[in-house]
Amino acid sequence: xxxxxxxxxxxxxxxxxxxxxxxxxxxxxxxxxxxxxxxxxxxxxxxxxxxxxxxxxxxxxxxxxxxxxxxxxxxxxxxxxxxxxxxxxxxxxxxxxxxxxxxxxxxxxxxxxxxxxxxxxxxxxxxxxxxxxxxxxxxxxxxxxxxxxxxxxxxxxxxxxxxxxxxxxxxxxxxxxxxxxxxxxxxxxxxxxxxxxxxxxxxxxxxxxxxxxxxxxxxxxxxxxxxxxxxxxxxxxxxxxxxxxxxxxxxxxxxxxxxxxxxxxxxxxxxxxxxxxxxxxxxxxxxxxxxxxxxxxxxxxxxxxxxxxxxxxxxxxxxxxxxxxxxxxxxxxxxxxxxxxxxx
Numbered sequence: 001x002x003x004x005x006x007x008x009x010x011x012x013x014x015x016x017x018x019x020x021x022x023x024x025x026x027x028x029x030x031x032x033x034x035x036x037x038x039x040x041x042x043x044x045x046x047x048x049x050x051x052x053x054x055x056x057x058x059x060x061x062x063x064x065x066x067x068x069x070x071x072x073x074x075x076x077x078x079x080x081x082x083x084x085x086x087x088x089x090x091x092x093x094x095x096x097x098x099x100x101x102x103x104x105x106x107x108x109x110x111x112x113x114x115x116x117x118x119x120x121x122x123x124x125x126x127x128x129x130x131x132x133x134x135x136x137x138x139x140x141x142x143x144x145x146x147x148x149x150x151x152x153x154x155x156x157x158x159x160x161x162x163x164x165x166x167x168x169x170x171x172x173x174x175x176x177x178x179x180x181x182x183x184x185x186x187x188x189x190x191x192x193x194x195x196x197x198x199x200x201x202x203x204x205x206x207x208x209x210x211x212x213x214x215x216x217x218x219x220x221x222x223x224x225x226x227x228x229x230x231x232x233x234x235x236x237x238x239x240x241x242x243x244x245x246x247x248x249x250x251x252x253x254x255x256x257x258x259x260x261x262x263x264x265x266x267x268x269x270x271x272x273x274x275x276x277x278x279x280x281x282x283x284x285x286x287x288x289x290x291x292x293x294x295x296x297x298x299x300x301x302x303x304x305x306x307x308x309x310x311x312x313x314x315x316x317x318x319x320x321x322x323x324x325x326x327x328x329x330x331x332x333x334x335x336x337x338x339x340x341x342x343x344x
Contacts, residue, residue, distance in 0.1 A: 048342040058284040065206035069197030102167040116155045204261040216282035226277040295340040308339040
């Protein structure tokens with residue numbers, strides 16, 4: 001075979017091998033390229049920014065006050081009077097002086113009183129017999145006289161106990177409090193059972209949750225009083241610091257967190273139990289830098305704010321002034337117009 005023919009055969013064989021190889025490869029699955037993860041756009045922080053401004057700020061006390069009697073009689077037993085029989089009045093009742101409002105058990109006392117009356121009668125009879133038999137100057141007669149006096153003193157003491165077993169109104173009034181004690185329960189000494197109030201003399205009283213809520217209130221401060229959508233002027237006439245001491249713990253505890261307000265031009269419809277909205281401004285400043293309370297941050301005794309400086313946050317120490325319900329005065333550290341980042 002010639003060399004030319006041999007070269008052609010080799011060429012054809014090579015072409016066939018290559019073609020078969022390519023055909024075989026086409027039968028295998030083609031691997032997919034790995035997909036690149038999508039690019040996540042960074043979340044842009046949303047800031048709640050408020051500008052500091054110059055304004056008027058006031059610290060004030062607001063709440064609901066109630067008209068009560070200026071002349072009140074707190075009724076209680078001065079001794080442990082035994083078991084309660086009944087409380088004979090209810091809220092809103094009109095009571096006259098001399099009326100019995102409560103009473104305690106006296107059955108044993110009544111028995112003792114009758115026995116003592118019999119004992120006195122016996123002494124009288126014995127006394128008459130001694131006089132008839134021995135004369136008025138005899139020492140035995142003198143002894144009978146002393147026995148008579150002793151028996152009468154004991155009887156008077158028993159009558160006093162009976163009197164102390166009843167609570168009696170000393171003046172006219174309206175019942176504004178009744179203790180929920182039940183008949184048969186023991187009555188403690190000096191425990192307030194009934195309160196009588198004079199409806200002709202009333203005052204406006206605001207009672208806070210604690211004495212600390214009334215810090216800053218002083219005598220003669222102005223009070224805005226709202227009664228049924230009408231405004232009236234008032235003055236503070238008593239604070240926890242000016243209230244006279246009371247032996248009644250219940251009264252003292254209430255006075256320690258109450259304000260008494262005198263209302264000018266009191267409407268005729270105002271009576272015991274009528275309520276009024278009151279506002280007492282304890283501190284006020286005009287034209288000062290003010291920010292929302294949510295903009296002031298505190299940590300370990302440090303007061304500071306975060307301000308927006310371009311695209312960045314910046315912390316600045318501040319000195320606060322009046323702290324009102326929703327705003328706070330800033331005395332030092334920032335000026336009006338600065339952008340304060342709220343504390344979300």
